[in-house]
Amino acid sequence: MAGHKTLDDLFASGPVDGKKALLRADLNVPMKDGKVSDATRLTRLVPTIKDLAQKGAKVLILSHFDRPKGKRVPEMSLAPVAAALGDLMGHDVAFAVDCIGDAAEAAINALPNGGVLVLENTRFYLGEEKNDPDFAAALASLGDIYVNDAFSAAHRAHASTEGVARLLPSYAGRAMEAELTALEKALGNPVRPVVAIVGGAKVSTKLDLLGNLIPKVDTIVIGGGMANTFLAAKGLEVGKSLCEHDLKDTAKDIMSKAEKAGCRILLPVDVVVAPEFKAHAPATTVSVDAVPEDQMILDVGPESLAVLSGHFESAKTVVWNGPFGAFEIPPFDNGTNTAARQVGMLTKMGELVSVAGGGDTVAALNNAGAADDFSYVSTAGGAFLEWLEGKPLPGVAALEKAKA
Known part of the structure; x- marks a missing residue:
């Protein structure tokens, strides 16, 4: 679909080796007994992660999980989802205990080119759902480029879905691109x-x-x-x-x-x-x-x-x-x-x-x-x-x- 850039546009614009790619995913997956019970959303995310990682980008995954309402709720941590994503991809996926600030920056600095890191639940901050400009800027400061692969969260004007896209060069991920293409075929044209x-x-x-x-x-x-x-x-x-x-x-x-x-x-x-x-x-x-x-x-x-x-x-x-x-x-x-x-x-x-x-x-x-x-x-x-x-x-x- 016209109107937005895709990963193909990103890769055509020059090398991404060493660049920090903030990837908005939807890791809000069903859980049972502390384990992911339906990995469909994770599976659909893999092509975008692989495309970025194989080009040498540091893949920094942003996502919400459940409704902690701006509080740090241990049961709503993304740590178990990061582990499940690693199992799915067949290699370790790092995890940062925060999505902004010193802890996030330290985890990013320790990540090798081509590495994958899941940042902690964005909804642990009230600024996420309020689309607070300062919170969006804090997220954007972690990356060089922004990739949105979370169509399922696209109806929300939140900091990680809308605010960051206005602050960094932004692209649609593979799953987002596939969804928009399918919708265009269904009703657009x-x-x-x-x-x-x-x-x-x-x-x-x-x-x-x-x-x-x-x-x-x-x-x-x-x-x-x-x-x-x-x-x-x-x-x-x-x-x-x-x-x-x-x-x-x-x-x-x-x-x-x-x-x-x-x-x-x-x-x-x-x-x-x-x-x-x-x-x-x-x-x-x-x-x-x-x-x-x-x-x-x-x-x-x-x-x-x-x-x-x-x-x-x-x-x-x-x-x-x-x-x-x-x-x-x-x-x-x-x-x-x-x-x-x-x-x-x-x-x-x-x-x-x-x-x-x-x-x-x-x-x-x-x-x-x-x-x-x-x-x-x-x-x-x-x-x-x-x-x-x-x-x-x-x-x-x-x-x-x-x-x-």
């Missing part, structure tokens, strides 16, 4: 037709997203609990299902705006119902106009999946956010699993570009065994959602306006 899948529990959490998608895509597939609100808005009974009845008028307005924009809203035509939200609860498939009052909708039915299949086959781009039903428990994972596997298969066949992300989406696609078949699956969560909503991302904007 997509190959049409574009199908957007928007699932989740509540319409109220997806209003901005739907408003942004309507003029940009050809079809919006509404799934999950939020589909029930749209069905109710059309005068259908949804039994005991999760439904925001107070937003029926809002749902009608969304459908009206979509019709005027030439964007098709696709709702289920049949659903899987059960008397309770419980694994292996007795399930029945019914038409959407025949939902019993003592049952709740927990998944889409086979006729809905057949309609959806036709849209996937004619699509060239699929953007996916949110599951179709209660994917966490069988048999109500069938709708999400079936649809995800078809999108993955069509992607592998070269028939479409598929980009997914946000919250439960990654877990749902992993549950279906289809995540690896998509063109790109974002682990960014909030940043991915804000991008879908059309909101500016401070961490990306800062790269585009960065110091030359």
